[in-house]
Amino acid sequence: MLRHTVYVPAWQGFTLRDMLSPPVAAPAPFPFQEAHQTAFHTARSAIYHLFRKLAAAGRQTVLVPDYHMGNEIRAIRAAGAEIRVFHIGPDGQPDLDQVRRLCGAGVDVLFTIHYAGWPQPIRALRAVCDEHGVALVEDCALSLLSESGGAPLGSFGDYAVFCLYKTLPVLDGGLLVQNRDPFEELTALALERTGRAFEWGQAAELWVERTRGRMPALGAALSTCKRRVGALLTALRVERIPVGDIGFNPAHSRIAMSAWSRHLLARSQCIEIRCKRRSNFLLLAGELAQAGIAPWLALEEGVCPLFYPLLVKDKSAAAQALRRRGIIATELWNRGDPECAVHEGAGSRFLRRHLLELPIHQDVDETQLRYIARCVTDLNLSLDGAGSYPHGFRGAGTVRPHAAA
Numbered sequence: 001m002l003r004h005t006v007y008v009p010a011w012q013g014f015t016l017r018d019m020l021s022p023p024v025a026a027p028a029p030f031p032f033q034e035a036h037q038t039a040f041h042t043a044r045s046a047i048y049h050l051f052r053k054l055a056a057a058g059r060q061t062v063l064v065p066d067y068h069m070g071n072e073i074r075a076i077r078a079a080g081a082e083i084r085v086f087h088i089g090p091d092g093q094p095d096l097d098q099v100r101r102l103c104g105a106g107v108d109v110l111f112t113i114h115y116a117g118w119p120q121p122i123r124a125l126r127a128v129c130d131e132h133g134v135a136l137v138e139d140c141a142l143s144l145l146s147e148s149g150g151a152p153l154g155s156f157g158d159y160a161v162f163c164l165y166k167t168l169p170v171l172d173g174g175l176l177v178q179n180r181d182p183f184e185e186l187t188a189l190a191l192e193r194t195g196r197a198f199e200w201g202q203a204a205e206l207w208v209e210r211t212r213g214r215m216p217a218l219g220a221a222l223s224t225c226k227r228r229v230g231a232l233l234t235a236l237r238v239e240r241i242p243v244g245d246i247g248f249n250p251a252h253s254r255i256a257m258s259a260w261s262r263h264l265l266a267r268s269q270c271i272e273i274r275c276k277r278r279s280n281f282l283l284l285a286g287e288l289a290q291a292g293i294a295p296w297l298a299l300e301e302g303v304c305p306l307f308y309p310l311l312v313k314d315k316s317a318a319a320q321a322l323r324r325r326g327i328i329a330t331e332l333w334n335r336g337d338p339e340c341a342v343h344e345g346a347g348s349r350f351l352r353r354h355l356l357e358l359p360i361h362q363d364v365d366e367t368q369l370r371y372i373a374r375c376v377t378d379l380n381l382s383l384d385g386a387g388s389y390p391h392g393f394r395g396a397g398t399v400r401p402h403a404a405a
Contacts (some may be wrong), residue, residue: 007369011166012361013210014203014264017177018169023266029145030152031162031205032265035180036187039257043141043163043174044075044216048253050137050159050176050287051079053183059108059135065094066340067348068113072139073337074248076111079326083337087345094295095345096124103132110134114143114153116332116357117277117305118297122148122156135159141174141361145274147302167277171202191256199260210363212386239279243402251378273362274304280360280369281305287373293382296355307332307357310376311383314357318381322344322358325375330357 032038040046052060062081064073065089077083086102087095103110111118112131122138129136141153141163142145146152155161158180164173172194176186272292280351281299285308290295296309307330312318319329334352336344358372 004136005326006368007212008328008364008372009209009213009325010330010357010359011206012363013050013208013213014168014169014171014206015210018264018267019175019260021267024269025385026271027268028266031154031175031177031244034177034179036182036184038060038176038189039262040174040191041172041252041255042163042255043069044248045253045255046174046176047072047139047160047249048075048079048248049186049189050183053186054135055080062109062111063099063102063107063369064111065113065348066336066339066344067092067115067333067351068336068340069333070337071248072111072113072141073340075253076340078250078383079339081109083338083340085343088344088351089346089347090288090350091347092118094120094125094349096121096128098227099130100356103128103134107132107134109137110159111137111139112179113115113139113141114146115207116307116309117146118300119143119146119148119153119303123333126156137161140199142306144168145270145304150302162366164261164265164329167304167361168265168270168273169206170264170268171199171258173257173261173265177259183351189254191254194255194258197359199258202258203260206392213362213363213368254353277305277360278303278331280362280364281308283366284308284358284360284369284373287370288376289380291373291377291382292384293376305360308360310356310358310381312356312381313354313383315352315354318379321379321381322372322375327372327375328359328360330359332357356381373376 002296027033030086038046058280060077060081061084063084063086065088066075066085073083084102086099086109089095091326099110110125112122112125127137128134136157138154138157140160143153144162144164144167148214154177160177160179162177164170164175178186180254278299285295285299296311299305315331315334319331332355360369
């Protein structure tokens, strides 16, 4: 088995310090203090239960973006909704004229997704919804701790959904927040426990990945041991409810966020995590700028970046090349919901083929970031040339590596 001198995991990990540290004294940021919130095991469960209530209230026609993961759309459809699709451009922004036209043609709910921490034109979308009497749901699964114009993402919509474990060192967690017209039954919804097998297994996974990021050889050995333990538990038919890209199963939709995640959430340094992700983004952007490589989108004020989004020539080939060098990039959303595929526009198809997500989470250090930049440059992965971009889109343009975090 290949051993790397550098290993950069795709996601942040977990340490005993995270578990044993005292709770954070400062007030928790949005959305953790909101009155009408429900903490599910995964965000797709929150989506499912919200849209069941909306459908029962007569809001059954839902407008969704063509650039999506797929599981969230399957959850909406399983809740009894009818799906309509609007287009996202290669810059990650919606066609507002199309959204306005569709919202005026019998749509009940607009479901918008904030991509990797960058906001949609949320005030304009709010205005369209208000004009046509359409409920607005913000999918903030990739955008926890991000803001737009000084206001947190998730606070503009009637309802919002967050995926906690994508940003914070917790095991699981999909948070539903109801800002307007709350369904009280959802706030008081009785949910089932995740079980100790999941908690121990997920904690081990996150601890091993973080260890591997600091000590690659030891971490690789621990990872091998963990896989063998997992295979044994599977052979013994020990049920573990997973997280991640696992599809959508309504039978798992009434599972709560784990007790361990609640414990860790109270100890998560959200402000420091946000600052670290921003500074990591800027450091990597500065390194890549020396080779003339810009991110898909420049870092805006208020954005808590989930990844460093890089446009590459071939997403799968680029991810494999980086993995061989110990960098675990994320191939986000290669495919969406199959039933929506026929309605996809050129922008969504472009992003599915070319947008690769590089790790810049809070566990990545300066040495690893410089190593990522060197590998991206040496492997010549970046997409370039005007003819490669649809509709004249040219990415983020000039990078200012010394911009304030």
